Amino acid sequence: MAKHKTPLLDQLESGPWPSFVSDIKQEAEHRHANPDGIEYQIPVDVCDDLLGLLEMSYEDGETHWKHGGIVGVFGYGGGVIGRYCDQPQKFPGVAHFHTVRVAQPAGKYYSTEYLRKLMDLWDFRGSGLTNMHGATGDLVWLGTTTPQLEEIFWTLTHDLNTDLGGSGSNLRTPASCLGQSRCEYACYDTQSLNYAMTLEYQDELHRPAFPYKFKFKFDGCPNGCVASIARSDFSVIGTWKDDIKIDHDAVMGYVKGEFAPNAGAHSGRDWGKFDIEKEVVALCPTGCMSWDGSKLSIDNKECYRCMHCINTMPRALHIGDERGASIFVGAKAPILDGAQMGSLLVPFVPVEDPYDEVKEVVENLWDWWMEEGKNRERIGETIRRMSFQKMLEVTGIKADPRHVQEPRTNPYIFWKEEDVTGGWERDINEFRKRHQR
Amino acid sequence: MAIDMSTAKQQVVDFCNSKSKTKFYFNDFLKVFPDEKARDVKKVLTALVQEEVLEFWSSGSTTMYGLKGAGKQAHSEGED
Numbered sequence: 006m007a008k009h010k011t012p013l014l015d016q017l018e019s020g021p022w023p024s025f026v027s028d029i030k031q032e033a034e035h036r037h038a039n040p041d042g043i044e045y046q047i048p049v050d051v052c053d054d055l056l057g058l059l060e061m062s063y064e065d066g067e068t069h070w071k072h073g074g075i076v077g078v079f080g081y082g083g084g085v086i087g088r089y090c091d092q093p094q095k096f097p098g099v100a101h102f103h104t105v106r107v108a109q110p111a112g113k114y115y116s117t118e119y120l121r122k123l124m125d126l127w128d129f130r131g132s133g134l135t136n137m138h139g140a141t142g143d144l145v146w147l148g149t150t151t152p153q154l155e156e157i158f159w160t161l162t163h164d165l166n167t168d169l170g171g172s173g174s175n176l177r178t179p180a181s182c183l184g185q186s187r188c189e190y191a192c193y194d195t196q197s198l199n200y201a202m203t204l205e206y207q208d209e210l211h212r213p214a215f216p217y218k219f220k221f222k223f224d225g226c227p228n229g230c231v232a233s234i235a236r237s238d239f240s241v242i243g244t245w246k247d248d249i250k251i252d253h254d255a256v257m258g259y260v261k262g263e264f265a266p267n268a269g270a271h272s273g274r275d276w277g278k279f280d281i282e283k284e285v286v287a288l289c290p291t292g293c294m295s296w297d298g299s300k301l302s303i304d305n306k307e308c309y310r311c312m313h314c315i316n317t318m319p320r321a322l323h324i325g326d327e328r329g330a331s332i333f334v335g336a337k338a339p340i341l342d343g344a345q346m347g348s349l350l351v352p353f354v355p356v357e358d359p360y361d362e363v364k365e366v367v368e369n370l371w372d373w374w375m376e377e378g379k380n381r382e383r384i385g386e387t388i389r390r391m392s393f394q395k396m397l398e399v400t401g402i403k404a405d406p407r408h409v410q411e412p413r414t415n416p417y418i419f420w421k422e423e424d425v426t427g428g429w430e431r432d433i434n435e436f437r438k439r440h441q442r
Numbered sequence: 443m444a445i446d447m448s449t450a451k452q453q454v455v456d457f458c459n460s461k462s463k464t465k466f467y468f469n470d471f472l473k474v475f476p477d478e479k480a481r482d483v484k485k486v487l488t489a490l491v492q493e494e495v496l497e498f499w500s501s502g503s504t505t506m507y508g509l510k511g512a513g514k515q516a517h518s519e520g521e522d
């Protein structure tokens with residue numbers, strides 16, 4: 006029998022889609038039944054009271070969570086987000102309902118044994134409710150009380166070899182695709198870079214001193230499995246300089262129907278015979294491919310590295326050998342001014358341990374943003390406010406045609422003195438030789 | 443950094459006490475030390491957090507610093 010009546014929430018369960026309300030009810034029942042005999046360290050009815058509080062918010066049309074709070078583990082400015090409800094007498098189970106962000110492993114590789122250990126800890130010291138994963142990539146644990154935080158932190162770090170993730174105005178938990186561990190498209194070792202950057206920037210991860218959040222994401226190729234170009238302030242995307250490698254016999258194999266296109270990914274329906282003209286050549290966004298009936302050619306200097314042709318015929322086409330990455334800066338979700346994609350800052354950088362080239366770019370950006378960024382301003386907004394040119398200056402990167410998205414629409418150019426040969430000074434006598442008064 | 447750590451710590455505490463608000467953005471402290479690098483100012487704040495003089499306040503998306511125990515929750519609900 007439910008502790009609180011929740012008719013408005015119940016209605017959310019009536020649709021065809023999975024419902025978080027059903028999930029929370031299931032966990033509430035499970036906690037009461039307690040088949041594993043856990044000695045719960047927080048109220049057993051935390052899930053019931055969560056539902057009750059949410060129902061009340063729906064009735065009132067306003068939230069009953071207070072805004073933020075002062076909790077954390079000692080010395081860390083992130084990783085725990087304080088949540089307190091403003092009706093603790095009615096809903097004592099959620100008087101404290103803090104969120105814990107747990108750093109996810111690079112590429113999100115878990116063993117079931119590790120997941121069970123995590124859940125044993127969270128059932129014991131928290132609500133058992135999770136959000137896997139949050140937008141940053143962390144495992145998000147929803148709902149525990151203040152006295153549990155240091156205990157959770159101790160067990161996580163000592164027994165599970167796992168750290169808290171980032172939150173607030175600091176570096177957020179870096180995320181990477183699974184990269185070279187399983188994917189033949191990876192142009193660099195994303196997990197290794199992720200790990201190196203996480204270790205290098207521990208202070209930035211745990212001690213907030215930025216104007217706002219800052220996210221790193223590492224994609225091994227332009228397929229962008231962690232969507233770094235849309236979702237990270239600093240996005241590193243694998244690319245290559247030389248030509249796409251073509252195995253002409255394998256291309257013929259696809260044309261003859263010996264291999265399923267897209268490695269069979271679209272085999273749920275009959276799409277008819279594979280048509281290389283229509284499905285590959287015509288869909289190349291730069292029009293740099295051609296097919297003469299027996300041979301495929303690519304004009305590589307025009308290729309965007311969009312991955313379409315490689316994804317379609319992975320057995321025949323392969324990424325180039327001279328590999329590295331491009332760095333994009335300034336993507337964000339729409340808090341101010343709408344969503345923004347990252348802008349290309351470094352067209353090509355070698356990505357090799359100890360990753361000094363990548364670190365240098367990050368540190369120059371941070372020095373600038375920490376001094377010039379306004380409170381709650383993402384670096385993408387600072388760039389828009391102060392100009393892309395300013396960012397080039399602070400990072401010491403020379404302007405390059407690849408930084409330009411489209412031809413200029415403004416006919417005026419304001420030069421700086423140092424950009425003009427001879428500066429603003431002129432020899433008036435020399436000038437008068439050529440121009441009368 | 444150019445100034446001495448203990449003087450700097452005192453300046454931070456004095457600054458917090460001189461204001462009516464109780465929570466401060468990191469940037470607010472940069473103004474207390476206009477000649478110092480942001481990274482050096484951070485070292486002063488980190489030391490004060492370690493000594494439990496300052497504490498963090500977080501909304502989840504932003505983080506602020508304040509004297510330990512000052513202001514409690516009132517600031518975030520707009521009552522101060």
Ligand code: SF4
Nearest residue numbers: 182188191225226230
């Ligand atoms: S982003 Fe590219 S390299 Fe990384 S997993 Fe996806 S397809 Fe593979």
Ligand code: SF4
Nearest residue numbers: 289308309311312314
């Ligand atoms: S990667 Fe994209 S742009 Fe390059 S050749 Fe293939 S389809 Fe064309």
